[in-house]
Amino acid sequence: MNAAALSGASGRRRRPVDAEPARLRRSRRPYSRSRPRRSPLLTAVTGLGLVYTLVPLAWLVINATKSQQGLFDSFGLWFADDVVLVDNIRDTLGYDDGIFLRWLLNTLLYVVLGAGGATALAVLGGYGLAMFDFPGRRAVLAVVLGAVAVPGTALAVPTFLMFSRIGLTNTPWAVIVPSLVSPFGLYLMWIFAGDAVPTELLEAARVDGVGEVRTFLRISLPLLAPGIVTVLLFTTVATWNNYFLPLIMLKNPDWYPLTLGLDAWNDQARTAGGEAVFNLVITASLLTILPLIAAFLLLQRFWQSGLAAGSVKE
């Protein structure tokens, strides 16, 4: 606010020099953070991007307030005559003996153990790879980069056959164990740790006689916090939204995550004799993304500083 007011005032004071050629004036008054360069075209493109991102969300919120009949009768991007959001939420939570809550708890379990575990492993591995030089480190880098390139979906069927041999399919472990592996998280932590933890600091700690474990816990870990949160967000989103892996691993609806559960509800409308519950599917979808939105809002400042890390060379 203040900066804008100031620049406005200074602009007024400098009015006489406006007669100068535009090229010169531009060179004298560089665009700054408080007086950003404005481009109508870029603004329009960004605006389109914003609309493109927000319309599905708005659609979801609006349609979660409609009854099944209301969904069919009313315009998609505006409210129906009767707003029944509360009824929908109550029906969603109560449908089929409250199976939605069970699916929510399952998803939380998979996220806490799977994404949490993946983050822990990525932090330990990435830190070790960044801080300690050992023979074969480049080979590890090659393997990790290669693993990043292979989509998890492609590995799902071989993983299924392997797990089926061990007898782990149709158990929560079938979802948790593969979720523990996050090559991208490992790579991110590796690069981040290399930038965020100065080797001088570690050497100083070693000179003072601090053990490696204590150094990691007391000195490095706090420095790594932004990176850890970033990896945690990535793995959380990946596990929360994971569909294909649980789809082929799990058969028992009691162990479904939300993604599979919602799909099962949606499929009821495609089944002879099934009960169509479009309104519950939409309301449940809204409830499903709320925790993710909350996680992003709570963790975004860590996320931002994590993204900026290493961008400036001191």
Added chain:
Amino acid sequence: MTTKPGRCALLRVAALVGVLTLPLAACSDGDDPSSTTTADPTAVDTTAALKAGGTLTVWAWEPTLEQVVADLETAYPEVDVQLVNAGTGNDQYTALQNAISAGKGVPDVAQIEYYALPQFALGESLTDLTGLGAASLDSTFTPGPWASVRSGGKVYGLPMDSGPMALFYNKELLDKHGLRVPTTWAEFLTTARALHAADPEAYITNDTGDAGFTTSLIWQAGGRPYRVDGTKVTVNLQDEGSLAVADTWQKLIDEDLLAPIGSWSDEWYQGLGNGTIAMLATGAWMPANLESGVPAGKGRWRVAPLPQWKAGADVSAENGGSSLAIPAAGTNKALAYAFLEYATVGAGVKARIGAGAFPATQADLTSAAFLNSPFAYFGGQRANQVFAHSASTVGSGWSYLPFQVYANSIFKDTVGAAYVSDTSLKDGLKAWQDASISYGREQGFTVD
């Protein structure tokens, strides 16, 4: 669903070829003692099996089975049934085929639709139920479903429900435009023209190409495109019945008289409620879907017999419906069979009818209580009379391919072209026939 058909097909190919090349090994490997390969097969004492109890895993998506399982567990506390929804239709077949290939996690009982049953039966993946007691069930079920579960003197499943076809129509919409319910498919065509002319928003029905629907129409028209004798298969989608269907449907497509809405989509439910789709020729299981998915249609819809291909004829066909089968790799087959009987012949049938399922049992289809129960959704009409009559007039001698699941999956690529391009329906059917034949040959069948 993100399951790639390519991969499923591949797994299925592997499984099927593996089984086909080693038929003898597969037979002699029947290591389950209860599958009674002895000279005198004794039927399972189902009551004793249920009283003795045990655990069963049942893969099924049929919603009314939940009630059946609850009732059964109350009546026989020693029985513990794990009812698992492993996906609807194709998804479940992929999962089942995977489990059979892996040799692990195969359920004790699986729901399999009639069109998919030959595929699993021929792969020796299912238990022959004749020895377990199914031999005594002749004339228990209506002819269509009972023929669908039998092959080569063996019984591969017990019919759980059936889909004798009927014409569901929006009476209010027809009355508004002064139209009558068509009794032949020729009248159906003229009604379609009149309706669309009177209200450009309204269509006689929706169709974007659906294998199950097309084969059912061919079935009713007297076509028998698939003939199966062991591994000898004939595919002829250019026979008289098939061409009769193609001829009428070609006109409906050419004149844009079909709503371009896929069945089971949101738009479909919406169209059934708001008067965009005036009629549906489909199976008798439809009322439950109408009640839950199209609440706006309550009191407006009625049921009529399926239009005929020849005026004055009285022939029907089945659309959909599924059986309960016992995978060969399942354990505790005596209890599994007892469950099958309970759900398809015994007390389970009543519970399922109560929940809106359409039975396949003669006794229920002829009972006065069933025939006379009014449907509030259809304005109090005793719709079961229409359905039951349809069930008794289903054309005989129909069979599906032993690789119908695959064949149906390529319907859109072949016949589907007729709905969206200049390809004629006749050519589309020919393309489907050719693709089915070449796939069958790749699988080791003798096809012509």
